[in-house]
Amino acid sequence: MTTEKNPQNIDEFLDQIGERTLLRFSTAGSVDDGKSTLIGRLLYDSKNVFEDTLASVQNVKSTSVAKGEIDFSLFTDGLKAEREQKITIDVAYRYFSTARRNFILADTPGHVQYTRNMATGASTADAAILLIDAKLGVTEQTRRHAFILSLLGIKHFIVTINKMDLVDYSQKRFDEIYNEFTGFSSRLQVPDIHFIPVSALNGDNVVNHSDAMPWYNGSTVLAHLENLYIKGDRNLIDFRFPIQYVNRPSHDFRGYAGQIVSGVVKVGDEIIALPSLKPNKVKRIQTFDGDLEKAFAPQSVTLILENEIDVSRGDVLVHPNNVPKAATDVEAMLVWMAEESMDLSKTYYMKQLMGSGKCQISKIRYEIDINTYSKKDCSTLQINGIGRVVLTPHHKVFVDSYKKNRKTGAFIIIDQLTNSTVAAGMVLDRTTVKQLEDDKLNDVSGNLFKSLSDITYKERCLRNKHKAKTYWMTGLSGSGKSTLSKEVEKRIFAEGMQVYRLDGDNVRLGLNSNLDFTAQSRKENIRRVAEVAKLMNDAGLVVITSFISPFEDDRKMAKEIIGEEGFFEVFVNTSLETCEQRDTKGLYKKARAKEIPNFTGISSPYEAPVDADLHISTDELSVDDAVSQIVEHILKSC
Amino acid sequence: MSYHLNHLQQLEAESIQIFREVAAEFERPVMLYSVGKDSSVLLRLAQKAFHPGKIPFPLMHVDTGFKFEQMYEFRDQMATELGFEMIVHKNQKAIDNNTNPYDLGTSKCCALLKTEGLLEGLKLDNYDAAIGGSRRDEEKSRAKERIFSFRNKFGQWDPKNQRPELWNLFNTKIDQGESIRVFPISNWTELDVWHYIHLENIPIVPLYFAKPREMVIRGTQLIPINSQSRLLPGEKSETVMSRFRTLGCSPCTGAIRSEADTIPKIIEEMIQVRVSERSTRVIDHDQEGSMELKKREGYF
Numbered sequence: 048m049t050t051e052k053n054p055q056n057i058d059e060f061l062d063q064i065g066e067r068t069l070l071r072f073s074t075a076g077s078v079d080d081g082k083s084t085l086i087g088r089l090l091y092d093s094k095n096v097f098e099d100t101l102a103s104v105q106n107v108k109s110t111s112v113a114k115g116e117i118d119f120s121l122f123t124d125g126l127k128a129e130r131e132q133k134i135t136i137d138v139a140y141r142y143f144s145t146a147r148r149n150f151i152l153a154d155t156p157g158h159v160q161y162t163r164n165m166a167t168g169a170s171t172a173d174a175a176i177l178l179i180d181a182k183l184g185v186t187e188q189t190r191r192h193a194f195i196l197s198l199l200g201i202k203h204f205i206v207t208i209n210k211m212d213l214v215d216y217s218q219k220r221f222d223e224i225y226n227e228f229t230g231f232s233s234r235l236q237v238p239d240i241h242f243i244p245v246s247a248l249n250g251d252n253v254v255n256h257s258d259a260m261p262w263y264n265g266s267t268v269l270a271h272l273e274n275l276y277i278k279g280d281r282n283l284i285d286f287r288f289p290i291q292y293v294n295r296p297s298h299d300f301r302g303y304a305g306q307i308v309s310g311v312v313k314v315g316d317e318i319i320a321l322p323s324l325k326p327n328k329v330k331r332i333q334t335f336d337g338d339l340e341k342a343f344a345p346q347s348v349t350l351i352l353e354n355e356i357d358v359s360r361g362d363v364l365v366h367p368n369n370v371p372k373a374a375t376d377v378e379a380m381l382v383w384m385a386e387e388s389m390d391l392s393k394t395y396y397m398k399q400l401m402g403s404g405k406c407q408i409s410k411i412r413y414e415i416d417i418n419t420y421s422k423k424d425c426s427t428l429q430i431n432g433i434g435r436v437v438l439t440p441h442h443k444v445f446v447d448s449y450k451k452n453r454k455t456g457a458f459i460i461i462d463q464l465t466n467s468t469v470a471a472g473m474v475l476d477r478t479t480v481k482q483l484e485d486d487k488l489n490d491v492s493g494n495l496f497k498s499l500s501d502i503t504y505k506e507r508c509l510r511n512k513h514k515a516k517t518y519w520m521t522g523l524s525g526s527g528k529s530t531l532s533k534e535v536e537k538r539i540f541a542e543g544m545q546v547y548r549l550d551g552d553n554v555r556l557g558l559n560s561n562l563d564f565t566a567q568s569r570k571e572n573i574r575r576v577a578e579v580a581k582l583m584n585d586a587g588l589v590v591i592t593s594f595i596s597p598f599e600d601d602r603k604m605a606k607e608i609i610g611e612e613g614f615f616e617v618f619v620n621t622s623l624e625t626c627e628q629r630d631t632k633g634l635y636k637k638a639r640a641k642e643i644p645n646f647t648g649i650s651s652p653y654e655a656p657v658d659a660d661l662h663i664s665t666d667e668l669s670v671d672d673a674v675s676q677i678v679e680h681i682l683k684s685c
Numbered sequence: 686m687s688y689h690l691n692h693l694q695q696l697e698a699e700s701i702q703i704f705r706e707v708a709a710e711f712e713r714p715v716m717l718y719s720v721g722k723d724s725s726v727l728l729r730l731a732q733k734a735f736h737p738g739k740i741p742f743p744l745m746h747v748d749t750g751f752k753f754e755q756m757y758e759f760r761d762q763m764a765t766e767l768g769f770e771m772i773v774h775k776n777q778k779a780i781d782n783n784t785n786p787y788d789l790g791t792s793k794c795c796a797l798l799k800t801e802g803l804l805e806g807l808k809l810d811n812y813d814a815a816i817g818g819s820r821r822d823e824e825k826s827r828a829k830e831r832i833f834s835f836r837n838k839f840g841q842w843d844p845k846n847q848r849p850e851l852w853n854l855f856n857t858k859i860d861q862g863e864s865i866r867v868f869p870i871s872n873w874t875e876l877d878v879w880h881y882i883h884l885e886n887i888p889i890v891p892l893y894f895a896k897p898r899e900m901v902i903r904g905t906q907l908i909p910i911n912s913q914s915r916l917l918p919g920e921k922s923e924t925v926m927s928r929f930r931t932l933g934c935s936p937c938t939g940a941i942r943s944e945a946d947t948i949p950k951i952i953e954e955m956i957q958v959r960v961s962e963r964s965t966r967v968i969d970h971d972q973e974g975s976m977e978l979k980k981r982e983g984y985f
Contacts, residue, residue: 056947060956061880069692135830136845142822143875149692151872163849283688291703304734306702311688328708335733343688347701348732360709384849397855459854466858471851583854 067095070272072205073168075196076178077188081209085137085178085220085247085268087119087224089293093269095143119247136161136166147273148352154324157188162195165385166197169196170457173250173277174203176268181214181244185227191417193228194433197235198473200453203275204240207268209624211260213245215352218262224245233284234420239645243268251554256338267355283343285447286310286318287455288364289400293327294349300348302333303358308400313341313352318355319370321363322443323404344454348460361402362454363445371455372399373443378475380449383428385469387460389436391427395469397440406460411436418663428470435475448476465510476628507587511684515584517609518677519658522619523648525626525636527673531619532672535591539681546589550575554594564645570601577605597653615684617677618659623648625666662670696873699731702853703832704734704816709743710857711865715807717985718771720756721932723870725889726878730869731816732767740905742816743770743794746804749798751778751934754911759890774806786936787915792975798934800984804840810949813859817985822874826977830851832871838862840983866985879955885947887916893951895928895943901909906939 063084074082089095135156137455143150153168169175175196196204207230214220221244232240243252244263251257266274287309294302312318316329331351332339342348359363363372380598383389389408397406413422416432428434440500449456460470475607508514518535521657532548536630539546559575574594580590606614627635628647638646645651661680663673690698707714716731720723732741764771765876776784779797786794807815821828831847833855848856859865861949879954883888898977899910899922909929927940928951943949976984 057953061883061949061952063874065693065879067692069695137847139825139828140821140872141828142872144876164847167851168848175842194935286854290701292735294735294738296735300737302737304705306698333737334738340969345695345698346690347698347705350734396858397854406973454852457852457854459856461858462858463858465857466860468848468850468856471849543938594944 063146064144065314067149069149069151069274070151070277071151071172072175072176072272073138073155073165073172073196073201074168074176074178075155075165075192076157076176076209077183077186078157080157080178080180080183080224080249082157082178083154085176085207085209085245085253086141086152087245088250089269090141090143091119091635092250093143093145093683094276110354115275116437117223119343122170129353134477137164140168142507143275145269149274157192159188159191160432162382163471165192166195166199166382169199169201170471172199172201173280174272175201175274176205176206176207176399179206179208179224179225179228179295181208185231186225187418190231191431193232193235193237193418193507194415194417195382197237198240198382200449200473202238202280204237205268206240206242207311208242208244209247211244211251212249216244216251216257219262221263231420239521241265241271241283242386243271243498243524273325275423276541281344282309282452283311283453284309285369285371285452285455286312286316286364286366287400287447288312288318288350288451289455290358290360290362293359296436301355302351304347304349304449305345305363307342307344307474309344309452310369311341311343312364315340317367318352318364319367319368319419320358321365321445321529322359322373323356323362325356325358326367327364327560329357335372363401371447373411374444374446377440377444377446377471378477379438380475381408381434381436381457381460382471383392383434384471385467387462387469389428389432389470394463396461396463397438397472398461399444400455402442403449404440404442404444405463406438406440408460409437409439438472446474449473450476484574504585511587513589515545515589516613516615516616516685517584517590517592518601518615518681519596519605519609520591520617520619521579521602521659522621523623523626523653524595524646525629525631526621527670528595528619529675530670531663531673532591532593533666534670535597535677535681536679539589539591539676541683544589544685545587546591547583549554549580549583549590549592549594551594554579564643564651566645566651569596569598570604573601573605574608577608580605581609584609589681595647595653597647599652599654599656602656609627613682615660616656617661617663618656619663619665620655621665687721687801693877693884696870696877697733697881697907699853700730700869701734701866703855704731706855706857707814707816707867710855713810713812714742714810714816714867714925715772715810716740716742716744716816717803718746719761719818719820719932720746720760720890721818721919722878722882722889722893722935723820724872725811725887726881727818727870728763728769728814729766729885730799738832740769743772743839745772745806747799747802748773748775749794749802749934750775751784751798751936753890753892753909753938755890755892755933756932759888763888772806772810773784774802774809776802776805786934792915793935795937795979795984797984800979800982804984807840807864812864814857814865814867817871818870819868819985820878821868821871822873824976826980830868830871830980832868834866834868835859836864836866840864842981842983844977844981858953860933863865874954876952877922877953879948883952892929892932894946895922895926895950896946898927898940899923900925900927907941909935909940910939962977 064596076082139154141152155165208224221639225242245252251259252267288305288307290303291305294304314329319326330353332342333349371390391408395406412435414425414432416423447455456474458472459468462469522528536546538546562572583590637643638649647653731956776798798941829844831850835848845978900907901920907927928943929940945954
């Protein structure tokens with residue numbers, strides 16, 4: 048089975064064990080599937096049980112095996128209550144090795160009430176043995192455990208179909224269970240699933256091949272564990288260094304101590320600190336055993352940076368071209384683990400590598416029905432419930448999806464009152480429409496975050512009985528925008544709708560009094576007005592604007608700010624001759640006399656819209672008719 | 686470029702992460718130092734975690750007064766050489782009452798001198814985190830232990846109701862008076878510990894190395910003879926080439942017959958001897974599940 052030659056002396060042996068790889072795996076399965084027995088058998092047959100341990104279990108009166116035989120389950124059930132009740136309550140860790148590999152095994156409980164302990168054991172595992180009783184076949188617990196294991200990101204399943212001796216070592220029975228399992232496991236996104244028929248009690252296919260099942264030519268459980276390739280599961284791409292501890296033993300040394308949770312870092316690398324986004328450079332990578340040129344996950348090191356910056360525990364160092372996503376809301380899967388059910392009105396504490404702090408569970412999207420893996424509506428999660436939620440941290444967070452990064456995409460939820468760990472969470476790789484909007488709203492520095500009201504736009508619309516949109520009137524000075532907009536506002540108000548008019552002159556007397564009429568200021572003028580209109584729309588108000596807004600690009604910008612759906616462009620088309628003739632404010636005269644610079648139509652261009660939503664030609668229409676056309680449009684679209 | 690970390694390098698990185706987490710998250714941590722080989726490894730890992738700074742918390746030795754003379758010498762020498770703060774705590778009341786294993790039996794003696802001594806010592810300075818060198822592979826109830834293990838106001842462990850501990854996201858939240866026991870080398874085996882001592886050249890108490898020693902043979906155990914020992918009627922000592930696999934109190938720690946006087950030889954012996962390491966501790970075998978009972982009461 049193993050290809051290594053036996054070491055000739057102790058030094059050879061030490062060299063050999065120095066290069067052994069480590070595999071962490073967990074076990075899962077229902078009660079009485081024989082998990083503890085399988086592990087006992089694995090340890091015993093691979094000669095990893097000490098004599099006195101063996102003697103101590105032989106001293107214990109066992110009810111489940113015949114006199115003189117070893118009750119293998121007693122190796123692992125370490126608590127008195129467990130041995131008395133013959134159940135596993137909490138995860139037990141076991142350590143054993145073969146010539147090829149060292150193993151850390153998390154033996155986890157099968158009872159549904161101890162699911163949280165099962166998740167504890169699986170969270171650090173690379174692979175999982177999932178036991179199925181050949182007589183019983185796939186049970187609810189099998190589905191639950193398979194789901195949790197896949198949720199926790201375990202990429203290698205070893206589905207061990209146990210108690211084959213009780214079904215006459217039947218290949219037909221093995222195939223049935225294989226088919227049943229693969230029938231639902233295709234939905235789990237587990238890339239590597241392997242099936243092995245065993246009898247833990249008799250030792251068939253655990254460490255030694257079985258003569259009882261000549262139809263099975265695959266590897267034994269131990270051989271499979273020894274040969275499993277897991278190196279590729281480590282993330283060496285995305286450099287993430289959460290600062291654990293700032294080491295300042297003297298004035299001339301400031302080191303940032305932590306564990307590289309993923310990726311690689313080299314001396315001289317440009318880095319940035321989250322959340323401040325301040326750039327810096329790696330000066331030294333320091334360890335007790337000397338400086339390193341490069342370091343990689345999962346090494347624990349101390350980084351010394353070129354520039355002293357204000358970073359502290361909880362901040363994360365990353366490469367500038369590979370930054371996790373900033374988020375106000377986090378889409379995540381939760382496994383609820385507390386007796387008290389999830390409370391959406393409560394403030395919890397969220398611990399994660401990318402910045403811990405208080406948070407709200409602001410929404411529950413659905414719960415997973417563990418039998419069918421389908422989504423069901425729910426208002427909370429009970430103990431052992433699994434569901435998708437939206438978390439709203441009170442602090443700024445950066446997130447990697449759990450799928451991409453098992454370290455940084457994980458978090459736990461702690462009840463602030465009881466201090467207990469109430470849930471385990473995994474960040475999802477999903478983007479919602481709302482998040483896209485948030486991303487757009489986040490300013491460049493990333494320091495501003497949208498605070499969302501509990502009253503939604505939809506609720507406001509329901510109360511107002513109409514939608515809110517912006518009717519953007521553009522046209523030359525004197526084209527009739529103000530006259531029209533005033534009349535339209537009156538008519539719409541009379542219809543019982545919430546409406547407000549934003550007028551160019553009014554805005555320039557107040558909000559925009561610091562702006563002149565250069566192209567740049569005109570652009571800023573339009574930007575501010577569009578932002579105000581957007582807020583008013585959010586508040587449920589129909590907005591009518593009257594601004595010359597002569598530039599195509601500026602109007603496009605306004606449309607982008609307000610949103611395509613809520614923006615209607617109304618082109619008030621009046622010829623320059625007519626406008627100049629009217630000259631109600633005497634501005635054309637001043638402009639012609641060069642008293643006003645940058646006057647649209649005279650000394651500054653007007654870029655007429657080519658595809659306005661509404662085209663009003665005041666040269667041909669009466670004021671009344673023009674107003675009616677606009678009002679009709681509003682009533683129809685709101 | 687190689688991105689390979691072997692088994693011990695992985696364990697070391699994990700342990701250092703745990704040490705730093707304690708220093709960052711707790712106000713008053715303390716590290717229990719029992720002078721044994723596991724404590725020696727723990728000490729080296731703590732040095733590594735905070736290098737080039739000093740270990741940012743004190744070390745505490747809960748002294749029963751029954752330790753081997755060489756252990757006291759070694760302890761004081763390490764404290765001087767490495768310059769860490771060393772607190773020695775004794776349950777003085779029990780010692781004044783002449784608490785000893787000969788008259789009280791190992792269970793009661795342990796409860797008073799070790800468990801009570803420890804709880805008293807921890808309370809003295811309101812330590813909120815106590816770091817210890819227990820490993821899960823030592824004993825079956827220790828196999829159930831979390832890395833950050835919650836203790837109530839009385840220092841007690843509730844093994845049936847432990848906090849879930851996922852990934853390496855440790856819940857360090859406690860209320861006034863409660864505490865957390867932290868086990869940075871939870872995932873190390875006896876072989877890992879020896880192998881690390883070998884590779885890192887970590888100093889250990891000479892009692893671990895074989896040499897001719899005065900012993901009395903009691904049942905299957907070799908009991909060392911010193912000034913405090915009491916012989917049972919009919920017993921007499923003899924010189925045995927022997928060493929200690931684990932170090933506890935001298936009256937209750939048995940030696941093993943051994944020729945191993947170097948660390949490679951100790952390792953060689955260890956992989957041939959198929960007896961688990963705590964078997965030379967008298968106390969663990971008093972009754973079935975005795976370690977669990979002691980741990981519930983606050984023992985490490």
